[in-house]
Amino acid sequence: MATYKQIQEYLKNKHGRTFKSCWIAHVKSDHGLTKGQSPNRYDPNKRVHPCPDLLRSNVEDALKHFKMIP
Secondary structure, three states: OOOHHHHHHHHHHHHOOOOOHHHHHHHHHHOOOOOOOOOOOOOOOOOOOOOOHHHHHHHHHHHHHOOOOO
16 A cells, blocks of 8 residues: 555656645545544544545545555
8 A cells, every 4th residue: 555655746746736645534534545533633523624626536546546446
């Protein structure tokens, strides 16, 4: 499984912009790839920085590239 750093580097090289790790975590959790919530999360039902809808497909493409999702 690829690390957040590897996914960020792939996205930066392909799309020319930096993607926040929290955006990647949001997409990964939606696909069931995370083990649980962080204990230091302020509100367990809300994300401070959710992944923008416009960039979601880019993150999903990166996860497909690393064979993390089908």
